Amino acid sequence: MDDVKISVIMPVYNVEKFIGKCIDSLLAQTFTEWELIAVDDGTPDRSGEICDEYAKKDSRITVIHKENGGAPSARNAAIPKAKGEYLYFMDSDDWAEPTMFEDMYKLAKDNDAQLVVAGYYIDTYFSETDFYSQEQALPSKVFGTQREFREYAHKMFDKNLLYTPWNKLFQRKYIMDNNIRFKNTFWDDFPFNLDVIRDVERVVLTEEKYYHFMRARSDSETAKYRADMYEKREEEHGWMLSLYEHWGIDTEESREMLYRRYVERVIGCIENVTNSACTLSSEEKNEQIRKMINSETVRKALKIAKPNSTVMKLMLIPLRIKSTAITRLEGTVISKVKSGNVKMFAKLKANR
Numbered sequence: 001m002d003d004v005k006i007s008v009i010m011p012v013y014n015v016e017k018f019i020g021k022c023i024d025s026l027l028a029q030t031f032t033e034w035e036l037i038a039v040d041d042g043t044p045d046r047s048g049e050i051c052d053e054y055a056k057k058d059s060r061i062t063v064i065h066k067e068n069g070g071a072p073s074a075r076n077a078a079i080p081k082a083k084g085e086y087l088y089f090m091d092s093d094d095w096a097e098p099t100m101f102e103d104m105y106k107l108a109k110d111n112d113a114q115l116v117v118a119g120y121y122i123d124t125y126f127s128e129t130d131f132y133s134q135e136q137a138l139p140s141k142v143f144g145t146q147r148e149f150r151e152y153a154h155k156m157f158d159k160n161l162l163y164t165p166w167n168k169l170f171q172r173k174y175i176m177d178n179n180i181r182f183k184n185t186f187w188d189d190f191p192f193n194l195d196v197i198r199d200v201e202r203v204v205l206t207e208e209k210y211y212h213f214m215r216a217r218s219d220s221e222t223a224k225y226r227a228d229m230y231e232k233r234e235e236e237h238g239w240m241l242s243l244y245e246h247w248g249i250d251t252e253e254s255r256e257m258l259y260r261r262y263v264e265r266v267i268g269c270i271e272n273v274t275n276s277a278c279t280l281s282s283e284e285k286n287e288q289i290r291k292m293i294n295s296e297t298v299r300k301a302l303k304i305a306k307p308n309s310t311v312m313k314l315m316l317i318p319l320r321i322k323s324t325a326i327t328r329l330e331g332t333v334i335s336k337v338k339s340g341n342v343k344m345f346a347k348l349k350a351n352r
Contacts, residue, residue, distance in 0.1 A: 004083040004084040005034065005085050005086065005105055006031070006085070006105060007034070007037060007078075007082035007086070007087050007088070007172065008034055008090055009039070009082065009087060009090070010037070010038050010089070010091070010092050011039050011075055012038050012040050012041060012047045012051055012074075013040075013041045013042070013043045013047065013074075013092075014044060014045050014047065015047050015092045015093045016045045018214065019050050019051065022092050022093065022095050023054050026096070029098055030101075030102045031099075031101035031105055034060060034088075035060050035061070035083060035084060036061045036062065037081055038051040038064070039066065039075070039077055040066065041070070042067045062081075064081075070188075072184050073182075073184065075182045076181045076182055079175070079176075079181065082172060084172060085171070085173075086105065086172060087171075087172050087175060088169055089165035089170075090166055091213070094211065094213055096210050097212075099210070100211065103206070103210070104116045107204045107206055108169050108171070108204070111142055111204050113169075113203060114170075114174040114200050114201060114202045114203070115200050116168060116169040116204045116205075117156065117161055117205045117206070118205075118206045118209065118210055119137025119138070119161070119206070119208060119209035120135075120167040120209055120210065120211040120212070121134065121209055121211065121212045121213065122134040122215065123214050123215065124215040135209055136167075136209070137208075138155060138156060138159050138207060139207050140207045140208075143203045146199075146200070149197075149200070149203045150247045153254075154251075154253055156205070157257055158261075161205075163189060163190050163193060164189050164193070164213070165192060166211050167210075180192065186226075187232070187236075190236060194239055198246060224275075225272060225275045230269040233262070233265045233266065233269055237258075237265075255304055259300065259304040260304070260307065263298060263316065264305075264312065267316075267331075270289055270327055270330070273288045273289055273328075273331060274332040274335050276335065286328065289327050289328050289331070293319045293324065293327055302320055315330060318330050
């Protein structure tokens with residue numbers, strides 16, 4: 001293991017049904033010069049033991065056992081131990097196509113890239129055999145300059161290619177030199193990636209798709225109510241505005257993406273309030289919705305955003321007319337579809 005090219009870092013928690021397929025997909029890689037650092041984050045099931053069993057059979061696999069601290073702390077615990085030229089962050093309930101490392105590493109080396117971004121699949125399972133696969137990708141592109149990447153990034157945000165870590169190779173030197181780590185926050189992937197792309201110079205995008213993000217767990221689509229979701233989305237929007245201000249990019253296309261992205265997520269916040277798990281009173285729910293649809297940022301977003309689908313155009317009408325009652329009804333309908341017809345919800349979400 002003196003010649004590690006890619007260090008795979010993987011938090012492990014409560015995934016005993018999935019971890020075997022995940023690690024098997026790494027063992028099946030055509031590129032063999034990798035190491036896996038699996039971090040057992042105090043998992044209550046057999047996930048950590050399963051990792052230990054794989055480690056006994058393959059010297060490329062190392063297992064760290066620690067007290068539960070969440071995915072950010074698990075990833076951060078492994079980063080200093082990584083030996084590879086590049087870092088790859090994998091979720092322990094997903095899997096990858098066999099040529100992923102070979103293809104992405106070649107792109108990285110051929111272009112001295114600090115970041116390689118690939119397409120991926122979102123596989124939403126309705127049963128053991130029935131699933132809907134959504135493809136996320138853009139045409140391959142080698143960015144000649146930092147400015148070129150920044151001007152193109154709105155398209156990558158639109159395809160959800162810049163939010164997650166598992167469709168990317170990160171140059172370890174770049175991560176270490178800039179002291180980039182995962183923040184101890186919910187949805188920690190996003191701020192990590194924002195820190196990476198803030199000043200990145202050499203980026204490669206490939207249209208090939210390798211990673212399978214698995215929506216197979218019972219809580220993947222029927223998300224639990226989060227009391228702070230709206231505040232979290234407001235924070236994220238602020239991060240995006242700050243990024244584009246830092247970049248010096250203020251085009252019509254980038255502004256439209258920023259505010260369409262924001263208002264689409266506000267729809268998710270409205271659904272969150274109408275979720276059956278929400279413990280707010282009826283009046284409190286109305287107050288939350290009233291606050292959202294009357295905010296200055298939402299009013300600005302509704303003027304700038306150009307929805308891509310008829311469905312999304314229709315969903316924004318209650319917000320445009322500032323109707324709390326109709327907006328709440330809409331959120332309730334979305335929540336019922338989300339929990340009662342996952343297949344329909346997945347397809348509507350994919351084509352929004």
